[in-house]
Amino acid sequence: MALEMTQNMGGSSGWLLGTSHMVGSPDGVTLYPRFGLVLMLTHACNLRCTYCYTGAKFGRPMPEHLGRRAIDRALASLEPGGTLELGFFGGEPLLAAGLLSGLLAYARERAAEQDACLRTGLTTNGTIGTAEAWRILLDPEVDVAVSHDGLPCEHNRHRQWECGCGTSARVLRTVKRLVRSGEDFRVVMVVRPDTVDMLPAGIQFLRSLGVRQMEPSLDLWTRWSSDDVLALEDAVQRCAAIWRGGLPDLSISWFDEKAARLAGVPTGETARCSFGSGEVAVAPSGALYPCERLIGEDTACNPMRLPGCVPDGDDFLALGPASPCTRPACKVCSVADLCNTDCRCSNYVRTGDPARPDGLLCALNRSCMEATARVIGAADAEDEA
Ligand code: SF4
Numbered sequence: 106m107a108l109e110m111t112q113n114m115g116g117s118s119g120w121l122l123g124t125s126h127m128v129g130s131p132d133g134v135t136l137y138p139r140f141g142l143v144l145m146l147t148h149a150c151n152l153r154c155t156y157c158y159t160g161a162k163f164g165r166p167m168p169e170h171l172g173r174r175a176i177d178r179a180l181a182s183l184e185p186g187g188t189l190e191l192g193f194f195g196g197e198p199l200l201a202a203g204l205l206s207g208l209l210a211y212a213r214e215r216a217a218e219q220d221a222c223l224r225t226g227l228t229t230n231g232t233i234g235t236a237e238a239w240r241i242l243l244d245p246e247v248d249v250a251v252s253h254d255g256l257p258c259e260h261n262r263h264r265q266w267e268c269g270c271g272t273s274a275r276v277l278r279t280v281k282r283l284v285r286s287g288e289d290f291r292v293v294m295v296v297r298p299d300t301v302d303m304l305p306a307g308i309q310f311l312r313s314l315g316v317r318q319m320e321p322s323l324d325l326w327t328r329w330s331s332d333d334v335l336a337l338e339d340a341v342q343r344c345a346a347i348w349r350g351g352l353p354d355l356s357i358s359w360f361d362e363k364a365a366r367l368a369g370v371p372t373g374e375t376a377r378c379s380f381g382s383g384e385v386a387v388a389p390s391g392a393l394y395p396c397e398r399l400i401g402e403d404t405a406c407n408p409m410r411l412p413g414c415v416p417d418g419d420d421f422l423a424l425g426p427a428s429p430c431t432r433p434a435c436k437v438c439s440v441a442d443l444c445n446t447d448c449r450c451s452n453y454v455r456t457g458d459p460a461r462p463d464g465l466l467c468a469l470n471r472s473c474m475e476a477t478a479r480v481i482g483a484a485d486a487e488d489e490a
């Protein structure tokens with residue numbers, strides 16, 4: 106599930122809009138109104154996706170006491186009545202379904218004691234069918250995202266079992282069961298240069314199965330040529346046409362979010378993309394990172410490791426402040442207010458600088474904005490006619 110969880114162009118049903126800001130309390134301690142904690146439960150995965158960026162798959166699950174301690178520290182970082190956004194990551198988190206259930210129960214108990222709100226979510230590769238996994242998948246309070254890359258043939262190009270065979274048939278069984286159950290869930294579609302052209306067809310295919318919420322997610326770890334970016338822009342326009350035809354039942358994150366921003370509709374505040382300041386990711390070892398996408402194999406030489414470790418401390422208040430955008434073009438950009446290239450993890454992956462997006466992220470934002478504005482404009486014109 107690794108690639109899909111936290112792309113910056115996030116889902117409207119998820120927590121991916123806005124960012125968390127610290128708030129001062131009367132006694133001078135600065136607490137957060139919301140705090141994002143992502144626990145990487147295991148490095149293990151039963152898939153071998155060609156584009157996976159988390160490195161070697163090995164069985165080193167997070168000890169439960171470390172997960173509990175991280176939850177305690179995150180709750181201690183919240184102002185009274187604040188919200189803990191707790192995510193589970195891997196590897197494949199449902200390979201550690203027992204651990205996940207235990208930590209979920211613990212977080213619920215501790216949040217209730219503290220009168221804190223709790224939001225929970227996971228992204229899964231959709232291939233784990235144990236009874237315990239299904240209890241989590243069908244839990245109405247867990248925000249579930251299943252990874253399926255559009256059309257089965259596109260999915261099977263990259264999302265494969267260890268033997269190299271495609272996993273689409275297995276994942277679609279999960280998707281169909283979730284649709285039958287009436288659960289709200291999202292399908293995350295990783296979009297790459299070799300699959301971007303078929304993205305609109307993939308959205309139509311998933312829609313025909315009854316999926317209503319889709320979250321395209323760019324593969325930021327691969328090279329996008331200028332022709333690929335043109336193909337992306339073209340796909341965005343075609344996807345926007347599908348979105349328009351499916352409204353109000355169809356949610357495509359790229360456009361939902363832009364529509365909310367364009368309409369000035371308040372979007373749900375979230376700790377996502379706070380990058381260490383109001384959000385922390387924890388590796389199975391207990392090491393800390395600003396985002397789960399940067400954990401990889403969690404080696405000691407990983408430059409993105411934050412100081413400290415889960416057992417060292419009572420809260421997460423001392424982690425670094427957010428860095429402002431340093432891309433000169435953004436400072437004079439007329440659509441900067443509507444842009445969400447403030448995901449520092451995505452920026453870091455693309456440019457090596459958390460504060461600087463690259464041309465790919467800029468092109469995606471601009472085309473989503475243009476396409477969404479066109480759809481809204483056309484709808485307004487129809488209303489007036
Ligand atoms: S399902 Fe497993 S192999 Fe595929 S991207 Fe996620 S962690 Fe990597």
Ligand code: SF4
Nearest residue numbers: 435438441444446467
């Ligand atoms: S659209 Fe491009 S130039 Fe404008 S703020 Fe976003 S990344 Fe910067």
